[in-house]
Amino acid sequence: MSSLVSRLFRREKVDRYLETDKKFVKTMSAVDLIALGIGAVIGTGIFILPGTVAATKAGPGIILSFVLAAVVCSTAAMCYAEFASALPVAGSAYSYGNLVYGEIIGWILGWALILEYVLAVAAVSSAWGAYFKSFMSGFGIDVPAAIVGPLDIAHDSYGNWIAIIIVLVISSLLAHGMKTSVRLNNIIVFVKIAIILLFVVVGTFFIKPGNWHPFMPFGVHGVLAGSSAVFFAYLGFDAVSSSAAEVKNAKRNMPIGIIGTLIIATLLYVLVAIVLTGMISYTKLNVADPVSFALQVVHQNWAAGIISLGALAGMFTMMVTMIYSSSRLIYSIGRDGLLPKFLGKIDAHGNPINSLRTITVIIAIMGGFVPLDQLTNLVNIGTLIAFLFVSFGIIPLRHNKEIENSHGFQVPWYPVLPIVSGFLCMFMLTQLQAETWIASSIWFLLGLILYFSYGMHHSRLNQPENADK
Template structure:
């Protein structure tokens, strides 16, 4: 039974108030909402929309976004209750420690390392591509060997721009959470302005005839499209990793999670409708569908702003994903399941500086040297797995009666909402390719090896026993 030893919610909260250097409580509801939007709006809306429309859903892409959005809304309500009840760093990892026990918590933590780590590396690589495209417009080019990950056949050996942006984001993160959140808020406002510009310009060029046939690939295509564009919603759960640095977590955490997801869902639905209304879906299989749509209607001046918005959008995604990764490492290390340097806090900055530079090194290696290929798809399945676990966790939380009716936000219509969240996420996960599932299982097996060789022995619960 030691594999399923638990930490009570009271213990988790008391550990954050223990003596010593702690994370600084500097964030409010607005900061959290901006963090959520910063993580969500990025490559999904600027890249995936075209491919999903052309290959899977057609004009019914809007239904794909609604399906994915519903899965996320149900899961977000569950996250909001946990974040309000357990205002501790670590997101789903910490929640699982209180409900399912140590082994499940470790599996969730290992799963989230996959989500945040691979997403950060993939996003850094995507940022590099956009940045090089922007420089090329001014006649500036990197030597080919330094433009992409290791691939001697193509003459590339290391992605220097990707490593450069990871290093700069790390410098920002080590300056403290307030400075990072201010930078994020400015960048989020810029990219929201760019998305609204596309909507404002594009709406008058919509041709309703482009929406027929509305569902050319049938409902199965819409479902596959939903699983594909689910990547566009990934990120709101990263808000939960900030719980320990929020001034009024019981009030502000639910606001940040739900508000950011609601804003992004509405924008996604409107953008997908306008995109498929401007351009016939068969022509949208391009890497930059939003900019392509504006060029299609001869609005090239706006297309330039869209490219800038994509770079800004990807930068904020990278910032929040790397932030989430550092706070996850911090929470796991504080429980003894990872080495102590991951949970060491700088007295001056009140942030885990050593941990942040270790994260920088790992993300740089993957983004700079390793062609990720299909590994990026693992981000989707990793996130869906976390969402399903958190949804079921709400049922365990209520059954255990660890919280009172007056404790923060509570999910309405329990058990209906948590069950709907689980079913929606499971359905989307089953739409993913078989290879993704096999790779995911291999990753979890590696995690179990790490746990039994190191984590189980060094766990603080093991020491206290």
């Protein structure tokens, strides 16, 4: 029994990861990382959450809710920044878990992240298809409903083929190398931010200060409830850490990318919340598209159309970041032998092409044919579990003599802040619905069956040449 436990908690060596991952081409800068992060964090939610949460939970106090949620997220962000600075390897929390906790914890974190990435992209690709149909109808172009809906052949609905196409397009871009993909992503992120700022500028002229009174109609409790609701809007910045092996001067640029993402995202969310609740009474904002609705109320219909374009851009960049991150995650698990080793191969261009193709097929099938409405909450649990272990993981990281990070970013107020971050993640996990816990338990049970039946026996740590290392 003790030998099994020691086997499960055997840790990978930092040097092995660095040696394997050096085949990646280091092309990304701090600006590229922030664009990747903003691409993941700022999606359609920025055009919806400030309105609906203000109407139902916080009133104009939604402004404070976003700030409070950002403060909570920033604790985990700093923990990720230290890990990414100290360990510039692919795989994000999966690799960190293998290095500081042991293989079984790394596997659980990797399995949680697969859940997060696959479900998030599949759900967004499905929504992108529906949004694209609506957007094109504004130009008089009718995209047949039969190819933008659920798979229901009996009712002449053949799946969401627009979702499948957009996933394949993004995957094709990523397959051509990160340089081209990053350049395009940066441009679209810039357009997205410009559209958000356009709303802020236009909306500022129609602000009526009276709409901010009362500022906290639901009291402090409402602000806290609003904060819990919008906390999940910030999730995605962790995907930046997947790119560490492809970043120039990772010790410096990874913390800038992760923390910079959170700062800019917070600023954009707060600006939209300030303007939106100032333009129109919070009581009227419980609609499907509150930003477009507010612009239409003040007779700025032209801007409402541009917001639709911003929503499409937001979903596109989110898919770019998550497909990219998931391919690096699958590569990392294949690299260690816990999934088939062909997934851990890197081509001549520094691209993990096998893992990219595999994850693309899975996401395309799920986004095109599987109804995901009840499963998207699982994204949150996968992310929070990773946050939890990364937060507490700072303590064993600092005590690991193999890992030297004297010139990189370090979490301030150690060990208090990592512990606080871990407990905050535990609190957020308690806020999730029972159905989410039940569904995720099934997912993790499947993961453990896969690990004990395949991963543990094929692990690189189980090979004779590594047995005594």
